[in-house]
Amino acid sequence: MTETSKRSAPPVESPIVSPSPLDGPAKQSAPHRGAYRHKAHQPGAPGVINAHFGAGTIFAELSIIYISNPITVHFRPIRQNHSGATPSPLNHSRVLDTLVKNLEGMAYRCLHDADWTMVFVSDGCQELSGYASSEILGKTGVSWEEITHPQDRGRVRACIEDAIGSGQRFAVQYRIVCKSGQVKWVIERGVAIRDELDESVIEGFIEDISVRRTTLEALEAAEQRYRNIFEHASEGIFQSTRDGHYLAANPALAKLYGYDNAQALMTDLADIERRLYVQPNRREEFLTLIEKNGAILNFESEVYRRDGSRIWISENAHVVFGPQGEFICYEGTVQDISERKRTEAHLQLMAMVFSNSNEAIIVTDASNRIIATNPAFTCLTGYQPDDVIGKNPRILSAGTTPTEVFSDMWTCLHREGAWQGELWDRKKNGEAYPKWLSISLVRDEDGQIRNHIGSFIDISELKATQERIRHLAHHDTLTNLANRFSLHEKLAQALAFCKRNRMQLALMLIDLDRFKTINDTLGHQAGDELLVQVAKRLSHAVRESDIVARLGGDEFVIALPGIGSPADAAHLADDITREISAPYLIKGQELRTSPSIGICVYPGDGSEIGDLLKNADVAMYHAKANGRGNYQFFTEDMNIATTERMCLESDLRLAITRREFLLHYQPQLDLRSGTIVGVEALIRWQHPTRGLVSPADFIPIAEESGMIAAIGDWVLEEACRQLKVWQNRGITHLRMSINLSAGQFLDKTLPARIHELLAANDLSADRLDLEVTESMSMASPDESISVMKTLSSSGLTLSIDDFGTGYSSLAYLKLLPIHTLKIDRSFVKDIESDPNDADICDVTVLLAHKLGLEVVAEGVETEAQLKFLLSIGCEKVQGYLISKPLPADQAERFIRNNPPMKGLGTIDLWPAQEQLTPIEEHCHA
Structure with missing residues (x-):
């Protein structure tokens, strides 16, 4: 060149x-x-x-x-x-x-002057702006700044000047206004250089980006739309890797799994398989299906949320591949279906309830046509579903339910949406039966009736049970007589009738004599059988119009409305006494009882039911007091005695807290050694105003009122305390005999209570002898044997009191772990004059010795009695011949001042006892 x-x-x-x-x-x-x-x-x-x-x-x-x-x-x-x-x-x-x-575009060179004078533009200028190159070149042409959109000029110049000032290339997007007025978006890229004349010029290239920008804006808008969808979707959206890492997650997914934001989810939940799925094998199944099919739909799993709670989800996902078919990720959505699962479970449960319910269920449509029944319906009615589907439930009706019931049912059903009640239907086999129906309406969203659902049960047995209950509510379960409740109803009706017709009514209260002895001796079963037979005899003895009821226990009531005079009641009382006193054969034994009957008459003896029953009761107690087996008409004097008895009972309740009870001790003499070897503790009541009250007066009241248990426990405690006092004073050989009541004897806490008292008083068990009556021991032999074995095994001695007065079974007697038989005073009393009593005492001693038992004779009052008992080998005696029951201090002096007897064979006794007081005579009797 x-x-x-x-x-x-x-x-x-x-x-x-x-x-x-x-x-x-x-x-x-x-x-x-x-x-x-x-x-x-x-x-x-x-x-x-x-x-x-x-x-x-x-x-x-x-x-x-x-x-x-x-x-x-x-x-x-x-x-x-x-x-x-x-x-x-x-x-x-x-x-x-x-x-x-x-x-494609316009290359240019311009001067770095105020107008950006163009010194070169390429032919692309025409296509870009509509201006020919000649129209823009030089200072006389249209300046490029003029073509630049007015709103962008300042920004463009500032951008270019900044780049020139820093020696950097520049690139700026802006709008131009074409010659045609069309607005285009362009991008200009350039750089400031020094030309061959060393002047600052700008060279660059301007390109039309209108289409590109429009496309980009569309893409950005689309991307924003998809981003909004991603961010605001109600379903969870994710992208994940094969190995269980999230690449992307939206807020909905984070919220679903319990995270505050998506980033926290992706950071924390780094192992989907192990940390997300309740059953990890579900992830394996997910991978297998999606890899096989390329997509997966409605994949349901139970997963853990961040707080450890569980939810059910449904996943829809597909595999995303790259341009060359390479795996990119899994992409899909997640929906919480926990509520649906609960609904499904509830529906399944309801379906099971429907199918397995013991209640028959029918479902009808809005027209009341049957559309469904359950198996219980078929079981109850005999109808198969095909027999009734499409039909009105009235085909089930027996036709006996009043129309008013159906009218009320539909009124209530439409007003309240539900109804319950009793209807009579007929089974397929023609059998009519009562049913209890519960029916409900099902309405749609608009409140229109869609279905009726009815469930019912056969209440035949229930009604029979109700009838039995009604009968039981009015009748005694044992005798089938009217009970106390029914008696009051019937008496009220009878009294109203007599009042209207000015008639008299006699009321009898009957109590069986010696029933407790029979019940205790032969057991409750025998006692119940006796009551049943008595009830039958009473029912046969009266008129149909009369009322016979059982009050309870062995008490019965007969009401005789419309009698002519009290003599009519007396005649019936004689008949009843004769009938009831006739023998009964029960459990192979002939038993006897008799009635004590109290009679009062309306209106003379009272006009109210309560008064009549009370007065008849008073009269009955007087019949018992007069020797039993008789009847007594009520008199006002009887009320006085009853009032006295009630006062005595009231005072008795306070006697323990007031410390009014005391014990006297009757010595027992050993005929072999001539020494006092024991004492029997006998209770006395020192009343503050009545003085010394006989046990014969207050013990029956205590037994009837339930106070005997507390009194018996006091006797145990006081006897042990006194025995401890004597032991501390050197009297260590005495054995204390204590009588037990029936309730005390069968109380399961008795052994523990006795051991507690022995320990508290430092006494050995052989210092106590517990006495139970023959009747008590035979009332429930097996239980008695068990109790006695428990007591005997602890070292206590046991005695049968009043032997010969009850109904002992020798088979059971030999099994009882007892040590002593006590001959009742009633046999000792006449042994001098009555050979039978003498023989009974002789046989009793012989029997006891054969069984290895000792014998104590009670009520010994004469030397002749003592001689006889000594002659037949009786070991011990007690009675007024030896000593009356003494207070503790006198008993102690008696024991100390009377050394062993000598010459019992000649009855060398202690000095005669002082004369008995009247109360002592009563106690002795």
Whole structure:
């Protein structure tokens, strides 16, 4: 090249800024346009393009600085043409011109002045702005700043000035207003350089990006829409890897799993398989299905939330593949179906209830046509579903339910939505039965009736049970007589009848004599059988219009409405006494009892039920007091005695707390040694105003009122205390005999209580002898044996008191772990004059000795009695001949002041006892 050509040609590797007009592109340049465009669109990569000009080929290297599209092209020849010559400046210029012309956009050079005066623009100017190059070049042309949109001019200038000031390239997007008025978006890229005259110029390239920007804005809008969907979707959305890591998750998924945000979810839940699924194998099933099918639908699993609670989810997912078919991720949605699962479970439960309910269930439609029944319906009615589907439930009716019931049912059903009641239906086999029906309405969202649901049960047995209950409520379960409740009802009706008709009514209260003895001796079963037979005899003895009832225990009531006079009641009382006193055969034994009957008459003895019953009771007690087996009419004097008895009972309740009881001790003499070897503790009541009250007066009251248990416990405690006092004073050989009541004897706490008292008083068990009556021991033999064995095994001695007065079974007697038999005073009393009593005492001693037992005779009062007992081998005696029961201090003096007797064979007794007081005579009797 010449120096001139060097100056006029662009420097090697300088931007294409040739200001020379060129003839036009080479004929063969067009085929290469796509090639250099393709190379130009590979960012920052130099490309080698073969361009054909004229008869030769020029090889050049284009260095393209690319930001979205080429903006600056550096050209450098890299090889000579086929002739071997370096391209001429002209050819060089033509190549540059061809390249510039084929670029999409406008290349330019402008001055760095106030107007950005253009000194070169490429032909792309026309296509870009609508202005020809000539209209823009020079200071007289339209300045590019004028073409720039007014709203963008300041921003564009500031951007370019900042870049120039920092020596950096610039790129700025802005709008231009075309000659046609059309607004386009362009991107301008450029750089400030020094030209050959060392002046500051700007070279650059402006490209139309309107379509691209529109597309980009559309893409951004679409992306934003999808982002909004992702962020605000109600379902969880995720992307995850095969190995169980989340790549993306939306807020809904985070909330579903209990996290505050998606990032927290992805950070914390790093192992889906192990930490998410309640059953880890569900993840394996998920992977198997999605890998096999490429997608998975409605995959249900139970998963853990962050707080450890469980929910059910449904997943829909698919595999995302890359352009080359490579795996990218799993992508899908997650929905919480816990409520649906609960609903399904509830529906399943309801279906099970429907199918397995013991109640028959029918469902009808809005027209009251049966649409469903359950198995219990078929079981109860005999109808198969096909027999009734589509029919009205009235086909089940027996036709006996009043129409008013159905009318009330439908009224209540439509008003309240439900009804319950009793109806009569008929089974398929024709059997009528009562049923209890519960029916409900089911309404739709609009409040219209959709279904009726009825459930019912056969209440035949229930009604029979109710009838039995009603009968039981009015009748005694043992005798089937009217009970106390029914008696009051019937008496009220009978009294009202007698009042209206000015008639009399007799009321009898009957109590069986010695029933307790029979019950205790032969057991409750025998006692119950006796009561049943007595009830039958009473029922046969009265008229149909009379009332017979059992009050309880062995007490019965007969009411005789409309009697002519009290004599009618007396005649019936005689008949009843005769009937009831006749023997009974029970458990192979002939038993006898008798009635004590109290009678009062309305209106003379009272006008109210309570008064009549009370007065009849008073009269009955007087009948018992008069020897039993008789009847007594009520008199006012009887009330006085009853009042006295009630006062005594009231005082008795206070006697323990007031410490009014005391014990007297009756010595027992050993006939073999002549010494006092024991005492029997006998209770006395020192009343503050009545003085010494006989046990015969207060013990029956204590037994009837339930106070005997407390009194018996006091006797045990006081006897042990006194025995301890004597022991401390040197009297260590005495054995204390204590009588037990029936309730005390069978109390399961008795052994523990006795051991407690022995321990508290430092006494050995053999110092106590417990006495039980023959009747008590035989009342429940097996239980008695068990109790006695427990007591005996602890070292206590046991005695049968009043032997011979009860109904002992020798088979049981030999099994009782007892030590002593006590002959009752009633046999000792007449042994001098009655051979039978003497024989009984003799046989008793013989029997006791054969069983290895000792014998104590009670009530010994004469020397003759003592001689006889000594002659038959009786070991011990007690009675007034030896000593009356004494207070503790006197008993102690008696024991100390009476050494062993000598010459019992000649009855060398102690000095005679002092004369008995009247109360002592009573106690003795």
